[in-house]
Amino acid sequence: MDLKDKLISSFMAFENNVDVEHPVHDVRMAAIKNFEEKGFPSKKEEAWKYTSLNNIQKIDFSIFPKEENALEYKDVKRYFIHEIDTYKIVFVDGIYSSYLSETTHDGVDICLMSAALTKPMYKPVIDVYFNKVASKDESLTSLNTAFSREGAYIYIPKNKMPKKPIEILHFSTGNEASLLLQPRNLIVVEENAEVQIIERHQSLTSNEVLTNAVTEIFAAKSAIVDFYKIQNDAPTASLIDNTYIDQKDKSLVKVHTFSFGGKLTRNNLNFYQNGEYIDSTMKGVTILGEKQHVDHHTLVHHIEPNCESHQDYKGIYGDASTGVFNGKIIVDKIAQKTNAFQQNNNILISDKASINTKPQLEIFADDVKCSHGCTIGQLDEDALFYLQSRGIPQKEARALLMYAFANNVLSSVRIPELKIRINKLIAEKLGVNLGFDL
Amino acid sequence: MLKINDLHANVDDKEILKGINLEVKAGEVHAIMGPNGSGKSTLASVIAGNENFEVTQGSIELSGEDLEDVSPEERAHKGVFLSFQYPVEIPGVSVTNFMKTAINESRKAKGLEDMPAKDMLKLIREKSELLEIDRKFLSRSLNEGFSGGEKKRNEIFQMAMLEPKVAILDETDSGLDIDALRIVASGVNKLKSKDNAVILITHYQRLLEYIVPDYVHVLHNGKIVKSGGKELALELEEKGYDWLKQETAV
Numbered sequence: 199m200d201l202k203d204k205l206i207s208s209f210m211a212f213e214n215n216v217d218v219e220h221p222v223h224d225v226r227m228a229a230i231k232n233f234e235e236k237g238f239p240s241k242k243e244e245a246w247k248y249t250s251l252n253n254i255q256k257i258d259f260s261i262f263p264k265e266e267n268a269l270e271y272k273d274v275k276r277y278f279i280h281e282i283d284t285y286k287i288v289f290v291d292g293i294y295s296s297y298l299s300e301t302t303h304d305g306v307d308i309c310l311m312s313a314a315l316t317k318p319m320y321k322p323v324i325d326v327y328f329n330k331v332a333s334k335d336e337s338l339t340s341l342n343t344a345f346s347r348e349g350a351y352i353y354i355p356k357n358k359m360p361k362k363p364i365e366i367l368h369f370s371t372g373n374e375a376s377l378l379l380q381p382r383n384l385i386v387v388e389e390n391a392e393v394q395i396i397e398r399h400q401s402l403t404s405n406e407v408l409t410n411a412v413t414e415i416f417a418a419k420s421a422i423v424d425f426y427k428i429q430n431d432a433p434t435a436s437l438i439d440n441t442y443i444d445q446k447d448k449s450l451v452k453v454h455t456f457s458f459g460g461k462l463t464r465n466n467l468n469f470y471q472n473g474e475y476i477d478s479t480m481k482g483v484t485i486l487g488e489k490q491h492v493d494h495h496t497l498v499h500h501i502e503p504n505c506e507s508h509q510d511y512k513g514i515y516g517d518a519s520t521g522v523f524n525g526k527i528i529v530d531k532i533a534q535k536t537n538a539f540q541q542n543n544n545i546l547i548s549d550k551a552s553i554n555t556k557p558q559l560e561i562f563a564d565d566v567k568c569s570h571g572c573t574i575g576q577l578d579e580d581a582l583f584y585l586q587s588r589g590i591p592q593k594e595a596r597a598l599l600m601y602a603f604a605n606n607v608l609s610s611v612r613i614p615e616l617k618i619r620i621n622k623l624i625a626e627k628l629g630v631n632l633g634f635d636l
Numbered sequence: 637m638l639k640i641n642d643l644h645a646n647v648d649d650k651e652i653l654k655g656i657n658l659e660v661k662a663g664e665v666h667a668i669m670g671p672n673g674s675g676k677s678t679l680a681s682v683i684a685g686n687e688n689f690e691v692t693q694g695s696i697e698l699s700g701e702d703l704e705d706v707s708p709e710e711r712a713h714k715g716v717f718l719s720f721q722y723p724v725e726i727p728g729v730s731v732t733n734f735m736k737t738a739i740n741e742s743r744k745a746k747g748l749e750d751m752p753a754k755d756m757l758k759l760i761r762e763k764s765e766l767l768e769i770d771r772k773f774l775s776r777s778l779n780e781g782f783s784g785g786e787k788k789r790n791e792i793f794q795m796a797m798l799e800p801k802v803a804i805l806d807e808t809d810s811g812l813d814i815d816a817l818r819i820v821a822s823g824v825n826k827l828k829s830k831d832n833a834v835i836l837i838t839h840y841q842r843l844l845e846y847i848v849p850d851y852v853h854v855l856h857n858g859k860i861v862k863s864g865g866k867e868l869a870l871e872l873e874e875k876g877y878d879w880l881k882q883e884t885a886v
Contacts, residue, residue, distance in 0.1 A: 579688060581724040587684045588734075588794065589712035589742040598729060598737070605728025605777075 201255045202237050206230065208261045209344055216347065222315055225329050229343035236337035248522045248554045249464055249493040254436060257406050259378035261345075263292040267371040269402075271298060277400050278365060281615040284396070285364045287350040291371055292379045294348065298367075306360050311349035311382055323353055327386050331414050331444040331470060339440045339466075342412040346382035349411075354391040356418075363394040363613055370435070372403025383413040387421040394613060398428040401435035413441045417449035419473070424612055425453045430623055431460035433488065438464045447473035454611060455482040456620055457492045458627050468497040471533075474504045481607040482511040483620075485600075485627045486519035486551075493522035500533040500563075507537075512604045513544040515551035526558040527568060534563050540570040545577060545603060547596075597630040637662045637833050638683070638802045643694035645682045652678045654858035655694070660802065663830040667844055667869060668837045670855035671877040676837045677721060679855070680806040683835075684718040685711045698802065712738075713745040715801030715832075719791040719808050726778040731790060732760060734778045735797050742798070763796040767823045784811030792823045803827075804835045809843035821846030841873035854880055 199207075209230045217223070238255055239246040269290055278286065285308045288298035294310055301309045307320075314320040315328075329346075333339045350366045370377055379399075387393050401407045417423050429437060437460055443451055457463055469478040484492050498507040513521050523542045544553045557570040577599050585595035601624060611617040638660040645653040652675045660666050670676050682689050683696060685708035696703045698714055706714070726734065739759075740750045751759075764774060767789050779787055788808050795803050805824070809817055824847050828834060836847060844852075844866065852868040853860045854877075861880055862868065872880075 578724070581726070583681075583684075583686050583688070583708060584720060584724040585726075586708035587686075587712055587716075587718050587720075588738040589709050589745070589798070590738055591709050591741060592707070594737070594741065595709075598726065602726045602728050608728065 201257070201259065205261065205341065206234055211262070212345055217316060220315070221325065222328060222346070226344050226346065228334070229340040232334065232340040233337050233344060236340070239337060245495060245524070248520070249462070249491065254408055254462065257376050257408070259376045259406070259408060260374040261378050263377065264373055267291055267373045269295065269298065269369060269371065274298070274369060274400075274402070277367060277369075277398060279363070279396060279613070279615050279619060282613070283362050285360060285362060286367065287364065288367045288369070289348065289381065290369045291373050291377060292348060292368075292381070302360070306355065306358050307351065307353040308360060308364055309351050311351045311384060312347055314351040314384065315347065320351070323386060327384060327414065327416055329414070331416065331442040332412055332440070333442065333468075336440070336466075338410055338438055339412055342380045342382060342410050342440065345380045346412070349382040349384070351383070352385040352393065352395070354387045354393050356388040357390045358388075359392040363396060366395065366397040368399045368409065370401045370403075370405075370407045372401075372405035374405065376406035377408075379407065379409045379411075381409065381411045383411070385413065385415045385423070387415070387417050387423050389418045390420045391418070392422040394424045396426045396428065396613075396616060399431055399435065399437055401432040404432065404434050407435040408438075409436070410438045411440065413439070415441070415443040415451065417443065417445045417451050419446045420448045421446075422449070423451040425451070426611070426613075426616060427453065427455045427465075428620075429456060429460055429463050429492075430458040433459070433461055433490070435460050436462040438466070440466045441468065443469045443478070445469065445471050445473060445476045445478060448475045449473070450477045452479040452481070452610065454607070455480075455494070456623070457482065457484040457486070458623055460490060460492075463492045465492070465494050467495070468499075469507065470499045471501050471505045471507075474502050476502075476505040478505075478507040479610070480507075480509045480511070481610060483604045483607045483624070484511070484513040484515075484521055485604070485624060486514070486521065487516040487627070488519060489517070490519045491521070493524075495522075495524045495526075497526045498528070498538065500527070500529040500536045500538065503532060503534045503536070505533065505536055507539065509540040509542075510607055511542045512607055513542070513553060514547060514600050514604070515544065515553055516547045518548070518550040520551070521553040523553070523555040523572070524558060525556070525570065527560070527570075529561040529563050529566050529568065531562040534565045536563060536566040536568070538566070538568040542572040543603070544572075544574045545600065546574060547577070594630050597625070597628040600628055601625075637699055639697040640683075641695050641697075643682065643696065644692045645678060646690045646692055647678070647688060651692070652689070652858055653682065656858075656860060658853065658860065660833045660835060662833055664851065665828065665834045665836065665847060665849045667849035667852045668835060668855055669839065669852060669869065669872055672839075674855045675858045676855055677806055680718055680804045680835075680837055683804055684708055684716055709741070710745070712798070712800075713742050717795050717798055717800030717803045719788070719795060719803065719805040721807040721810065723779045723787045723791055725780045727780045729778050731774045731776060731778055731793075735760065735794065738794070739797060759797065763793060766796055766826055767793045768819050769793055785813060785816035788812055789816060789820055792820050796823065796827055799827075800832065802833050802835065804837065806837045807839065808836070809838055809840065817843065817846065841869045844869045856880055
């Protein structure tokens, strides 16, 4: 049985364990129908031209996780930003780990999707927001919607800000030979509220893992959301991340994506500007080696006037790694005075590495400022000589230049300890110890 | 200290240096002047080990050791320093961290431990005062958004930190206003000693009023066509380079 058929037949079993009276039941039914019609995307589709899911579909994934496999905090501590105090929503093989988590209901709700989908007190929020910005058309999003049961649920009421950042961590322990995870997150940030979130998927063994995640973020008027995605997973772990963001007037949402590992990573990052004076920022640093593959697909839909969007993605590709950047910007006819900026710069440090980069601008308004630029190059030889002439060996000099190249993206990271961590990961990826914290 | 014998160098198969002979002893200051395109900056780059240039003939010796096949970083460890005409911007790496890395890499190459943080700070403070560099300046990203004068001052600050045996200053005076020139020159003069040597590469005589050379050489078409004392610089200033071109053509 191929993976698609297996998923569709598993849906029946899934339905046996959830409340079919709940309105979300209808949402799930519609979603599985859409997935059944469309199936897994193929390379024939423009959006999947450079990323093939064929090999992934050959793997016999377990769809329902077994019992919780307990992890000791000390064994996974290094995956947390443990230098600071954070709220933590932690899943092990798709199952919530209360032992590793720290949730709260103190003025804000930082808890579980499974609770939000079943308890009546959350129903008003679920009714208004659940599956409202996520695509009903895209097949992998539908697949996630059909099986949506667990994930992070974050609700920040008007004028509130949680006392500390929130970490969402997904561990897989190799309990199954190959595991499919489909976390579903809902993040609602009300007027003038603020939140900082760090998300990470981490496989702890060499068993195959595929994560097909959907995150919906709603930023109300003047809300501020900082979302950091750390993608530094094992060579047998693949991730399809579908993030949908709905922004209202004067809200400010920044998503940083740090892609340093994993077998195949696909980021579908979609911003919808449903208001005026909105700022949407997407930044990414990608450093790949071996045969890793990362595909960044961004979309910003400027629906109303007077908004801005900023995209800045830097990529460094070594060995036989491959990258894709596809940045789509739509400016509707009424969205005058839009400022949309997009930048994608890449360095190839191996002859076998490759990158496909494509800006895609659809502009229907006439009074807008839109710019885009993509570059693919090698390290600057003059700069390398400059550093070497100061006594810095070539390997370290190259690393320093690559670090400098990626640095723009780091300057906007607002959690200092996270920035240090990212810097360490970068140094690790570049294989150097520069003698100071970058 | 530095001995250059019949040095020929190419870039992209085009010969730029066509037989340079030059000996610089400890304690000396040499000025190399010459018109645009005469090979001045190439000579500086080749001494520092830039691999974009191919040495086809001749040799460069530092304290008796042939520098052939010695990498730029090893040359730096051995005491060669080049102040760049166009220093490179390195965003995200502060001047302080850059110098820490440079100094500790050099120490590592000599089998020494990293310099203790306290000593490093003291050294940085001492040398930055020498060049009237503000503390805030040191935490800025290397050369990023620096004015022309700041870049050059920062180059000499690096020279002060690294204490080279042979310092080559490539057009350090270009883009400097008179105050900056005075500060840079006074820094270089304070760093000068009987144990090190300085090679000034310049277009104009102006810098030589502040850093007085023992010898002046004129480079033209890849060769040193005339050498003399500091008065040669004045002569060049007065007459320009044309008379030399004519002289050498004959």
